Amino acid sequence: MKHKITFVIAFQLLFSTVFSQNDTSTIVIMHTNDMHGYINKFAKMKPVIDSVRNANKNSMLVSAGDLFSGNPYVDRYKEPGYPIIDLMNILDYKISALGNHEFDYGQAVLQKRRNDAKFTIICSNIETQNSEIEKIIPYKIIKIGESKIAFISGLKITEEGYPETLKSNLTGIKFTDPIKTISEYKYLKDSASIVIGLTHLGYKADQVLAEKTNFIDAIIGGHSHTIIDTPCVINNTLICQAGSYNNYLGVLTIKILNNKIVYKKDTLINISNRQKTDVNIRQVVDKYYINSDLDRVVGFLGKTLIGQEEIVDIFLDAFRITTNSEISFMNYGGIRIDTLKKGNVKALDIYSVDPFNNDLMTAMLSVDEIISLIKVTYSSEKKKTITGSIKYEVELKKDGSIGSVIFDKVLDNNKLYKVVLNSYTVKSYNFKGNSKFKNANLKSNDALIKFFRDKK
Ligand SMILES: [Zn+2]
Missing domain, CATH: 3.90.780.10 (5'-Nucleotidase, C-terminal domain)
Known part of the structure; x- marks a missing residue:
């Protein structure tokens, strides 16, 4: 394994000097996880997201789950959870993993919030046929620039076989082992130039996932609220996570040459200590804070x-x-x-x-x-x-x-x-x-x- 890590670093060093910032084969995936309704940081996030987007047109914003539960202004809004969905729509999130706390308001509310969302929520190890929730797709392929990126997701379940939420919120839903299930999607490698594990498993399980699979280029994880400053590479999979509560924005940069990944790097931008706020977003947030x-x-x-x-x-x-x-x-x-x-x-x-x-x-x-x-x-x-x-x-x-x-x-x-x-x-x-x-x-x-x- 040590061999592989040195190899990747050498590769990164070599190619980081070759490519310019605006190279069309550069893809930037910005990511947050475990936001738990912390909409108050969105006004500070917006200028940072804008500057990344301005620097590279092939950039997108994704979430690794747990949008809800933790901010009463969001949890107890007349339509529970709606404020964060609204703000994620405004910031143009493209996709989110399904987190365990997404079930906290009950199935009917989760389905409503999915209908409100302009982004897709994915999860591979869930079967919803007998529940109030419409089918959740296991993966999604998103085209950005000339490249196709496949996002595959999995949700952590406990030894009892359920994600951590009230069991009464899970009536009629079945869950399978996330790592085993994700492993069945190896064919995604043939349909996309980049495969991202957009997971809600926690850092430990993300490492196991990287060990047990060999088709995932990077994992953007959540659930354990881990601040990964220096992402590790296991089995050629880069493992990233951006803390929680929107304190950090993860920026994953991937460079492609002849349909092959030649460089990948993830950095965290500290949002809390940013001074600049977006006035329009601030107004939207303030409106939700009147209660x-x-x-x-x-x-x-x-x-x-x-x-x-x-x-x-x-x-x-x-x-x-x-x-x-x-x-x-x-x-x-x-x-x-x-x-x-x-x-x-x-x-x-x-x-x-x-x-x-x-x-x-x-x-x-x-x-x-x-x-x-x-x-x-x-x-x-x-x-x-x-x-x-x-x-x-x-x-x-x-x-x-x-x-x-x-x-x-x-x-x-x-x-x-x-x-x-x-x-x-x-x-x-x-x-x-x-x-x-x-x-x-x-x-x-x-x-x-x-x-x-x-x-x-
Ligand atoms: Zn979680």
Whole structure:
């Protein structure tokens, strides 16, 4: 492999001096991923995108998925998600990978947003025949200048076989192994001069994809929010990713001579520290930021909370108190901002820290079932993915397997405890007692708002 990397670098050095910027065989693919509704950066992105387009007419803009969930002004717009689709249309995105968070508003809304989009959303490892979603194509070939570029996509699925979203959003949809499925499209190499893996798999899986295939020239990835400053080349595949939240714009430059790629390079442009903004885009964005419902004050916070470890306590208290439960658990992954500032708490803050609209669910669990919940939610990296209002440590055995769970207070083995979880945790983990959980008819973000209101 080392051999191949040196070879490619040598090639790049040789040809970068041969070609001028405006050579017709130069293709520039600008890319973002995991935008999660961060439309506020579009006004800064526009001048950068314009300058790339002005420098090379054979340039295009693409996205590697997760357009939605993370900005309440987008998530809670009257047509959920519409603002980012509108801005992507204005900026002339040509194509996007399907991300796991695209399902967060439900199938009907995703289909509506697909209808609004002037760009195509692709995914190869999905079958939608029995769902509300119209067929999603696995790949698309786009002609730019004299060159044809094939984009093929795949979506990360968990060991259970589903992408990370609420399972109830996936009714009737089937998923196959993304790497295996993408591998079946080797023939794309014969129909296009460049094959791009426009994936939503995460950096680790992108590396596996590059190892297991030999027809993908570059992977533009997403999902892991990885800032790849210096892309690596595996098996002659360049692996790129541009962080998240529109902080970076990736610029992939590919040069072709006699239908062969002779140069490829990806660089990231930092958008956050750009001064220049586009006035027209700013106006469009500002319009979407008018939302009195989000500006209302719902409570007060006595001190600033920093990091998931501190913020999680609010979730644990709110879940327990609003559902009158004895024990609560919360998944760290559901906490979506890292600071809650002291002072007035607005609805905006609540929907920012908890954007997913999960329901709360309760059940009477035995100690054995609570232990099963704790063990099953322990990650493959041997880390807690959830934490509880009851504190506990998990013993790790020498062979790396999970040993006993030690609580900081004695639990009664003959008693059942009322436990509250969000629906994401219930539906994502197959622990003992899982089927006992019933919907408490309260959204977790509404529980947080109620908790703050009642404290006032
Ligand atoms: Zn994702």
